Amino acid sequence: MKSRPKEHEKNKKMKKQKKQKKGTGIFLAFVLVWLAAWGDRQVFQAAQPQNLQDYEKAKVRSGRQKGDADGDGRVTLLDARQILRAALHLAEIEEEDRGSADVDMDGRMTLRDAGFALKFALNLMQPSHFVCVGEYADFQTINEAVSYARTFCTKTDRVLIFIGEGTYQEEITLLDNPGIDMEGSGAGKTLIEQQSWYPAAPLYTTGTGTFKNLALIARGSTNSYAMHFEINGGTVRGVTTFQNCFFCSEGNAAVGVGMGADNTVIFRNCSMGSDAGPCIYVHNSAYGNQPNQNFIVENCHLLGVTYAGSYVAVDDSATMWGAKGSVMNLKFCNVTTQFPGSIVFRKNWDESYPFIPDEDSNINLTGDSHGNDLAALNRR
DSSP states (O other), X not given: OTHHHHHHHHHHHHHHHHHHHHHHHHHHHHHHHHHHHHTTTOBOOSSOOSSHHHHHHTBOTTSOBTTOTTOSSSOBHHHHHHHHHHHTTSSOOOGGGHHHHOTTOSSSOOHHHHHXXXXXXXXXXXXXXXXXXXXXXXXXXXXXXXXXXXXXXXXXXXXXXXXXXEEEOOOEEETTOOSEEEEESOTTTEEEEEOOOTTOOSEEEOSSEEEESOEEEEOSSSSOOSEEEEOTTOOOOEEEEEESOEEEESSSOSEEEEOOTTEEEEEESOEEEESSSOSEEEEOOXXXXXXXXXXXXXXXXXXXXXXXXXXXXXXXXXXXXXOOOOOEEEEEESOEESSOOEEEXXXXXXXXXXXXXXXXXXXXXXXXXXXXXXXXXXXX
């Protein structure tokens, strides 16, 4: 008689467990049906990389991205379904494909992977602030990645586009940059080139942005810069920085910069060359009352001598167009040249100098300009 309460409790517990299992089965069945219904309609970012090391880890030994269980070159809800089913022993994944189902990269395919897959699937609308361009990456072209980033980035909540090795024949336009930065695999490995026509260029940008480890090349005998920055009297403000980049134009200056109020453009550890113009062409705003224009070149190398032997060309556009109060500060530090050369400064349409006068009202060579091969760029 004393054992009956125990049996009753045992039976009660078994019924409760069966009920729980049934409920779990219904939930999993619902998940599988939902994944099956939506699997080929949505694509999500598996194991969002936070840095370049995570990006490298996100590739399978075979070149397949982690989470690509069905081997179609994408990570979709179909993959999440397959991983989930395999982890629940409802289906099997081939042995050679188990690495791609190991989402958490712990060397095993377990329910933890299914949990990650389900988590990714239920967070489809969460945008990634680190996207990749390349053969096995999120996007195959830079402009595809830019279009994606434009849908949610802001100037304070930015997106970094990492561009893998390769040559990309594209024109990238980021006028008043919405919040996009770019980084390549190296100036000798990630090349963006195009036969553009002015004002277009392989990169045409304004506003705030950071660009690293890229080569920008304007091909052909067109009049395009490799990189074009032009405010043209607009209200765009910001700081644009180039680091460890290479610029080359076959038809104009390597870089062409038109400054504006409250804008700073910086080149650090870059190389520039041209077949038909100076390496650097920069001018102040042609409009009056344009304060805080800053152009900075540090630790850069200038290649070749083409534009009348001048590596750097500077225009006082304000004076040329009859405007006043457009002061541009120039800072050059440790800039080297391939051969001896010079600069040209045009004060007006018919007035030019091989140096920047100390007393000039609009163009100011800052006091900390020093260490340059071109003596005219060192503050006397």
